[in-house]
Amino acid sequence: MKKKLTTVVFRGTPEQEEKLIAAIDKYKGVKGAMMPILQEAQSIYGYLPIEVQKIIAERTGVSLEEIYGIASFYAQFKLNPDGEVAVAVCLGTACYVKGSGQIIEEVSKQLNVAVGSTSPDGRYSLEATRCIGACGLAPVMTINGEVYGRLTVAEVAGILEKYR
Amino acid sequence: METVNVKINGRDYVVPANATVLEAARAAKIDIPTLCYLKDINEIGACRLCLVEVSEGGRPFRMVTACVYPVTDGMEIKTNTPKIIASRKMNLELLLSNHDKKCLECVRSTNCELQTLCRQYGVSESRFQGATNHYTIDDKTPIIRDNNKCILCRRCVAVCGKVQGVGVIGANDRGFDTHIASAFENPLAATSCINCGQCIVNCPVGALYERDDTEKVFEALANPDKHVLICTAPSVRAQIGECFGYEPGTDCEGKMVAALRALGFEGVYDMNLTADLTIVEEATELVGRIQGGGALPMITSCSPGWIKFCEHYFPEMTENLSTCKSPQQMFGAVVKTYYAQKMGWNPEDILFVSAIPCTAKKFEVGRPDQSAAGNGIPDVDVAITTREVGRMIQKAGIDFRHLEDEAFDAPFDIGSGAGAIFGATGGVMEAALRYAAELILHTKLEKVDFPEVRGTEGIKVAAYKLGDLTVRVAVASGTGNAKELLNKVKSGELDVQFIEIMACPGGCVNGGGQPIQPAHVRASVDLRAVRAAVLYNDDSLNNLRKSQDNLAVQKLYDEFFGQPNSEKAHHILHTSYIKRGL
Ligand code: SF4
Ligand code: SF4
Ligand code: SF4
Numbered sequence: 061m062k063k064k065l066t067t068v069v070f071r072g073t074p075e076q077e078e079k080l081i082a083a084i085d086k087y088k089g090v091k092g093a094m095m096p097i098l099q100e101a102q103s104i105y106g107y108l109p110i111e112v113q114k115i116i117a118e119r120t121g122v123s124l125e126e127i128y129g130i131a132s133f134y135a136q137f138k139l140n141p142d143g144e145v146a147v148a149v150c151l152g153t154a155c156y157v158k159g160s161g162q163i164i165e166e167v168s169k170q171l172n173v174a175v176g177s178t179s180p181d182g183r184y185s186l187e188a189t190r191c192i193g194a195c196g197l198a199p200v201m202t203i204n205g206e207v208y209g210r211l212t213v214a215e216v217a218g219i220l221e222k223y224r
Numbered sequence: 225m226e227t228v229n230v231k232i233n234g235r236d237y238v239v240p241a242n243a244t245v246l247e248a249a250r251a252a253k254i255d256i257p258t259l260c261y262l263k264d265i266n267e268i269g270a271c272r273l274c275l276v277e278v279s280e281g282g283r284p285f286r287m288v289t290a291c292v293y294p295v296t297d298g299m300e301i302k303t304n305t306p307k308i309i310a311s312r313k314m315n316l317e318l319l320l321s322n323h324d325k326k327c328l329e330c331v332r333s334t335n336c337e338l339q340t341l342c343r344q345y346g347v348s349e350s351r352f353q354g355a356t357n358h359y360t361i362d363d364k365t366p367i368i369r370d371n372n373k374c375i376l377c378r379r380c381v382a383v384c385g386k387v388q389g390v391g392v393i394g395a396n397d398r399g400f401d402t403h404i405a406s407a408f409e410n411p412l413a414a415t416s417c418i419n420c421g422q423c424i425v426n427c428p429v430g431a432l433y434e435r436d437d438t439e440k441v442f443e444a445l446a447n448p449d450k451h452v453l454i455c456t457a458p459s460v461r462a463q464i465g466e467c468f469g470y471e472p473g474t475d476c477e478g479k480m481v482a483a484l485r486a487l488g489f490e491g492v493y494d495m496n497l498t499a500d501l502t503i504v505e506e507a508t509e510l511v512g513r514i515q516g517g518g519a520l521p522m523i524t525s526c527s528p529g530w531i532k533f534c535e536h537y538f539p540e541m542t543e544n545l546s547t548c549k550s551p552q553q554m555f556g557a558v559v560k561t562y563y564a565q566k567m568g569w570n571p572e573d574i575l576f577v578s579a580i581p582c583t584a585k586k587f588e589v590g591r592p593d594q595s596a597a598g599n600g601i602p603d604v605d606v607a608i609t610t611r612e613v614g615r616m617i618q619k620a621g622i623d624f625r626h627l628e629d630e631a632f633d634a635p636f637d638i639g640s641g642a643g644a645i646f647g648a649t650g651g652v653m654e655a656a657l658r659y660a661a662e663l664i665l666h667t668k669l670e671k672v673d674f675p676e677v678r679g680t681e682g683i684k685v686a687a688y689k690l691g692d693l694t695v696r697v698a699v700a701s702g703t704g705n706a707k708e709l710l711n712k713v714k715s716g717e718l719d720v721q722f723i724e725i726m727a728c729p730g731g732c733v734n735g736g737g738q739p740i741q742p743a744h745v746r747a748s749v750d751l752r753a754v755r756a757a758v759l760y761n762d763d764s765l766n767n768l769r770k771s772q773d774n775l776a777v778q779k780l781y782d783e784f785f786g787q788p789n790s791e792k793a794h795h796i797l798h799t800s801y802i803k804r805g806l
């Protein structure tokens with residue numbers, strides 16, 4: 061799926077930047093180090109916004125587009141930060157045949173957040189995930205790690221209400 | 225050279241051991257279709273048009289991609305079996321299934337590698353129906369990108385990144401969503417794209433093209449109140465023929481002038497003249513910096529792609545750039561000041577057009593500090609590429625091939641051989657050396673050739689002893705090479721006083737606005753060399769070899785500028801730069 065660009069304001073701290081620079085410098089001269097650098101960057105910031113990718117581009121001499129090409133290719137890299145309320149709906153096969161497609165649409169409508177993005181204020185994020193191994197509970201969604209199973213579209217609004 | 229024996233389509237051949245199947249077949253004069261392959265630049269086996277069947281060590285035949293598959297001794301190769309033809313055909317159908325297929329209005333129609341293959345393989349509409357991608361066209365710069373026609377061969381990506389050292393375009397997202405774009409989906413205008421157009425001349429299809437400015441010119445030509453004048457850059461005459469079926473390397477100066485006059489231009493002028501003017505200004509500036517102190521090494525400023533590259537990637541070196549405007553801008557500046565006064569014309573009534581091999585010059589006309597006549601009147605109103613000139617001539621129904629040769633119009637009709645070679649890498653350097661040597665030695669130069677700075681290598685270094693002074697020079701073409709050279713200069717590894725840089729590999733003859741030759745031609749002909757040969761031939765046949773001997777240039781100084789680098793010359797012929805950074 062085409063990755064959505066974030067509208068959330070970047071709130072990186074000097075400490076994070078220091079860590080990032082240390083992580084980049086660790087791989088100085090190592091070939092093919094962009095993947096581990098991006099992984100470390102994501103574990104520092106939680107996602108890979110343009111501000112972070114620019115620092116990486118500048119310090120490695122790799123063009124920003126090349127980095128973005130990698131970040132937008134791999135599903136594991138996130139261009140949007142998790143919201144304070146992070147919703148993930150499983151679109152694995154079992155959940156999907158049990159109607160998780162409608163569930164995710166409903167969540168998106170209720171929260172006014174497109175799938176794969178985060179509301180501009182950073183409050184809500186919505187992600188489609190691959191199978192999370194809870195097929196018995198299909199269709200499943202998680203909110204901040206808490207699992208909600210055997211969902212129906214009608215229940216969605218009520219569950220979300222708890223996090224408003 | 226180590227060789228191996230192979231059988232291609234049942235016949236025996238001896239081929240170099242390190243060849244790919246494609247190279248071996250082509251050496252045997254058997255063509256294999258390609259789309260993504262660009263010799264030395266993009267060898268990624270992505271499009272699978274070059275499928276062939278090979279058998280090694282007596283094992284059964286299997287399909288491989290010829291462009292990346294190496295030959296082995298005893299290999300048997302089949303390039304045209306029904307199975308291969310069916311597979312290639314299917315690959316074309318798959319490409320077309322997500323392609324906008326509007327050939328009728330496409331700028332590359334009749335010169336499109338995809339269209340040619342579809343015709344050869346009898347593919348028209350796709351039998352695969354399904355979802356298609358729809359992209360907005362990025363048309364805010366002289367480089368226009370239309371992903372609806374893109375076949376994802378990544379030739380542009382490789383050229384922009386590997387050859388030009390810019391890397392502002394690449395493949396974003398994955399699978400069906402994969403598309404060529406810039407980081408974070410920014411438009412090219414928001415990137416450090418230098419408008420060199422190398423992506424355009426290397427794109428097999430109509431997904432990349434220059435902004436078409438010919439409408440503006442046609443409109444002005446139809447306006448009786450406008451003086452519509454045109455000057456042509458040194459290398460346009462060496463390539464325009466390719467738009468009309470001539471072999472690369474055919475000099476068509478006379479026909480080009482005749483065609484432009486037939487289009488209705490009131491004056492058709494030779495930019496070689498302002499190339500000479502540039503040399504006089506630039507070499508004077510150089511000698512001044514060497515003898516009087518000033519930022520060294522001095523770097524030439526006639527390639528606007530290089531200028532933008534410097535501003536983005538070496539902002540700390542913009543002081544090193546010569547302040548001379550490019551020959552195109554000098555021409556417009558002279559016409560809208562000196563010539564307008566002389567003719568009693570209001571500069572606003574002039575539409576000055578330059579015909580250039582370059583897409584970056586379309587960007588240059590809109591740069592700040594390019595208005596010698598003041599009041600926001602641009603030095604040059606419209607810059608059109610060799611390709612656009614070709615299209616104008618075709619549209620106007622002018623029978624180019626049967627035109628009688630004509631000559632440029634006075635008073636801007638004289639250009640020296642030094643001006644002519646401006647279009648090839650090393651040419652500006654050589655022209656400047658011809659002038660600087662006389663300026664330093666105070667005597668007439670006997671030998672005007674400086675062969676050390678000629679040729680298509682990406683980086684050239686030379687030193688010349690002029691009296692007590694040793695002038696050390698370097699030449700780079702292609703901004704990737706320029707980056708390498710400048711890093712050496714910055715680190716102190718290389719110590720030179722004068723550097724020539726042209727943004728396009730090989731110089732303007734291989735500019736981003738030049739007629740497009742398909743990849744298989746680019747693989748077999750070194751366009752940079754055969755096109756440059758036209759210019760060096762012009763130079764050697766010209767009675768005038770040195771810019772300073774150009775009487776038309778001398779007249780400009782006598783009647784208008786006074787001395788080279790005079791205050792007036794500075795005001796009209798020089799410019800300033802921007803530290804852009806990344
Ligand atoms: S890119 Fe080629 S095939 Fe596609 S519309 Fe243009 S001419 Fe036709
Ligand atoms: S014009 Fe040059 S710099 Fe710009 S995208 Fe094309 S190749 Fe890259
Ligand atoms: S824009 Fe042209 S060169 Fe670039 S990937 Fe698409 S088809 Fe290939």
Ligand code: FES
Nearest residue numbers: 269271272274291
């Ligand atoms: S795969 Fe060989 S030319 Fe594209």
